[in-house]
Amino acid sequence: MSSYPAIYAVVRRIPPGRVATYGQVAALAGVSGQARLVGYALNALADTSSLPWHRVINAQGRVSPRAGEPGGSVLQRIRLEREGIEFDARGRVSLERFGWRPRGGAGQRPRAHGARRGRVGGSSPDGT
DNA sequence: CGCGTGACTTGTA
C-alpha cells in the first residue's frame, strides 16, 4: 500500500511561488515524521509528472540532490526561480517568506497515523 | 517475512 496518492495530493496543493518541506508535505499527507517517504514518492513519480515536485524542498530550505539524476537540483532551482522564489547567495530559500502555510480550516488532513514524538519544531510562523 | 536503502529530520559536535 502506497501513501503516494496522499503525498501527490498535498504536493499538488502547493501554490505557485511557495515551497513546502518534505516533513510538511508528509505531515499533511498523513505520514507525519516520514519525510523520506515524500522524497521516495517523488522519486517514483519521475520528472515526467505534472506535479510541482520542484516546490518540495528540505527543511533546511535547500534543494536536496536527487538520486540518479545529477543536476536535477539545478533544474529544480531554475523552476522555483521561475515561480518567483528567490534564492539565497548560498542557494537557499527563505522558508520564512516562501514557505507554504496551508490554511487549516478545510483542506487540512491532520491524519496522525501514529503521532510519534511531537518534535514539530515550530516552523509555521504565519506571515502572509 | 527479513535486510538494505533512501529526493528526510533533528540534535549534538
Place this chain on the structure above:
DNA sequence: TTACAAGCCACGC
C-alpha cells in the same frame, strides 16, 4: 557554518 549519528517507515529484493 558544516559534518556526523540516530530515528522513522515504506519499498524492493
